[in-house]
Amino acid sequence: MIYTVTINPSVDCLMEVENFHLGKTNRASTQKMVPGGKGINVSRVLKNLGTRSEALGFIGGFTGAFIKDELEKESVFSSFIETEGNTRINVKMKTDTETEINGKAQEISNEHIQKLLIQLDELKSEDLLILSGSLPSTLPADLYNTIINRLNEKNIYVCVDTSGEPLKAAMKASPYMIKPNQAELEQLYEENVKNLDDAVKLARKAMADGARHVLVSMGGEGAALVTKNESYKAAVPKGTLINSVGAGDSMVAGFIHILTQSGSLEEAFKYSVAAGSATAFSNGFCSAEDVEKLLPEVLIEKV
Numbered sequence: 001m002i003y004t005v006t007i008n009p010s011v012d013c014l015m016e017v018e019n020f021h022l023g024k025t026n027r028a029s030t031q032k033m034v035p036g037g038k039g040i041n042v043s044r045v046l047k048n049l050g051t052r053s054e055a056l057g058f059i060g061g062f063t064g065a066f067i068k069d070e071l072e073k074e075s076v077f078s079s080f081i082e083t084e085g086n087t088r089i090n091v092k093m094k095t096d097t098e099t100e101i102n103g104k105a106q107e108i109s110n111e112h113i114q115k116l117l118i119q120l121d122e123l124k125s126e127d128l129l130i131l132s133g134s135l136p137s138t139l140p141a142d143l144y145n146t147i148i149n150r151l152n153e154k155n156i157y158v159c160v161d162t163s164g165e166p167l168k169a170a171m172k173a174s175p176y177m178i179k180p181n182q183a184e185l186e187q188l189y190e191e192n193v194k195n196l197d198d199a200v201k202l203a204r205k206a207m208a209d210g211a212r213h214v215l216v217s218m219g220g221e222g223a224a225l226v227t228k229n230e231s232y233k234a235a236v237p238k239g240t241l242i243n244s245v246g247a248g249d250s251m252v253a254g255f256i257h258i259l260t261q262s263g264s265l266e267e268a269f270k271y272s273v274a275a276g277s278a279t280a281f282s283n284g285f286c287s288a289e290d291v292e293k294l295l296p297e298v299l300i301e302k303v
């Protein structure tokens with residue numbers, strides 16, 4: 001079974017604002033509220049692609065209820081732990097560029113964390129767990145590390161998509177895969193990543209620091225996958241960027257979708273890039289059909 005954990009979910013408020021002026025009253029020309037948070041997005045895209053998963057994590061208040069209802073409507077399984085405050089709202093504004101304001105996390109107590117750990121103790125050998133998104137600053141930065149170490153004895157595949165200290169700490173527990181984007185990789189090693197060769201170099205460093213596979217995304221500039229024996233670079237399909245929110249999550253979902261079917265890392269990589277781009281080129285998240293259409297345009301090169 002595949003599980004996603006979103007410690008810090010969100011309701012994403014997507015707005016298009018023409019002629020945006022800082023310090024003025026601006027009005028949106030379009031507006032949409034969607035469930036958000038990285039693990040939740042991975043579960044939603046997996047569902048679109050035809051792979052079953054269960055979304056875990058914390059939700060609260062009216063925003064949390066919205067997420068739960070929307071997932072139910074989409075037939076995405078979830079088993080969230082309820083907290084007291086409201087799940088945050090993240091504003092994603094599209095002007096001539098994309099700007100995000102991610103809200104402040106809800107309160108999560110030690111008791112809530114213990115409940116999650118007990119839930120995760122039910123996972124079985126060969127299950128796959130995706131730990132995705134930021135951790136509220138009130139929680140220990142090594143929470144993902146703690147979770148992975150607890151599960152490592154059970155041979156559970158853990159993929160981590162986060163940044164900063166939580167990522168650094170998680171890597172020490174040897175997760176099956178990490179998925180940094182360009183900025184996250186740069187932050188991790190305090191080095192500029194100017195191109196895919198730089199990304200491969202730092203991904204190898206991340207392998208030396210514990211990660212077992214590293215999938216790097218660089219938006220429209222391409223992507224890289226580094227495994228124990230091979231490194232691959234991918235050119236991403238060309239198209240019109242509509243909204244990149246959830247592109248990285250779609251990439252993770254696409255990777256897992258194929259990996260759990262064929263076991264081929266190269267095929268999973270190719271599909272993951274097509275899935276990321278299919279979402280970047282759509283108004284919502286990609287469908288299986290969108291991904292299939294882009295697949296021939298993803299060119300993979302071994303390095």
Ligand SMILES: Nc1ncnc2c1ncn2[C@@H]1O[C@H](COP(=O)(O)OP(=O)(O)O)[C@@H](O)[C@H]1O
Pocket residue numbers: 180181182216217218219220221222223236237238239241244245246247248249251272273274275276277278280
């Ligand atoms: N402008 C773009 N053109 C084509 N593909 C894109 C573009 N932006 C994102 N993608 C696709 O989405 C994937 C993830 O994008 P990225 O922005 O790097 O991730 P994140 O959302 O984690 O920051 C990329 O590897 C690529 O496949």
Ligand SMILES: O=P(O)(O)OC[C@H]1O[C@](O)(COP(=O)(O)O)[C@@H](O)[C@@H]1O
Pocket residue numbers: 008010012035036037038039041090102132133134135244245246247248249250
């Ligand atoms: O937990 P974080 O890092 O604040 O990220 C949360 C945000 O990331 C998203 O999951 C989108 O992530 P990606 O664009 O990286 O795929 C949004 O839905 C959400 O608002």
